[in-house]
Amino acid sequence: MEILTLILLASALAMDSFAVSITAGISLKRFKASTMLRISLIFAFFQGIMPVIGWSLGLNFVEVISNYDHWVVFILLGFIGGKMIYEALQHHEEAHCINIYSNRTICLLGIATSIDALAVGFSFSLLDVEIILPAIIIGCTTFLFSFGGLTIGLKLGSIFRSKIELIGGIILVGIGFKVLIEHIFA
Known part of the structure; x- marks a missing residue:
């Protein structure tokens, strides 16, 4: 896979963590490097x-669906990206009160924001x-986006969340189309 595609994919996957980090940053009273590093590292x-987990799971299914793998990738990335776009356009109010000092809360947020990465790993195995x-690349990109999101949240508040999710969703859908088109015309 091309490095540019990997960076775009990693950026798209990091958007959920970035958006959550902005929200978490709002809860910060002041800049505290250790808290920001901990949250970013967990995400x-x-x-x-x-x-890696998704890829490992997918290895067991490669022979079963290898003739349809490009469609599975397209559907997975399209669904995840479409869901992100839909949520970004809903304009629903969310509580901006995250207990960023709780490792349990941050780990749960880390898991919740990385489910799409599980599906991407599964797609990679196919x-x-x-x-x-x-x-x-996904981990390092997420670290940078999370730290940046915390900083933005600390300084600017929650005004960018839906726009960031929208951009991430569009990137995922675009990558799904790219994989589908490459396999159809290959």
Whole structure:
């Protein structure tokens, strides 16, 4: 897989963590590097490990659905991206009160924001893509986005959340179309 595609995919996957980090940043009373590093590392860990888990699960199904793998990738990324776009356009109010000092809360948020990375890892196994480099890029990108989101949340508040989710959703849907078109015209 091309490095640019991996970076775009990692950026799209990091959007949920970024949006949650903005919300968490609103809860920060002041800049505290240790708290911001802890949250960013937890989000990065889950975003980096979930594709590996999904990839491992997908290896068991490769022979069964190898003739339809591009459709599965397209549907998974399209669904995840579409869901992100839909949620971004709903304009629903969410509570901006996250207990960012609780490791349990941050771990649950890390898991919740990385479920899409599990599906991407599953897709990678269908495409016969090695997982180590993508997992590292996804984890590192998520760390940077999370730290940046915390900083933005601390300074600017929650005004960007829906726009960020919308951009992430569009990127995922676009990558899904790219995979489908490459396989149809290959």
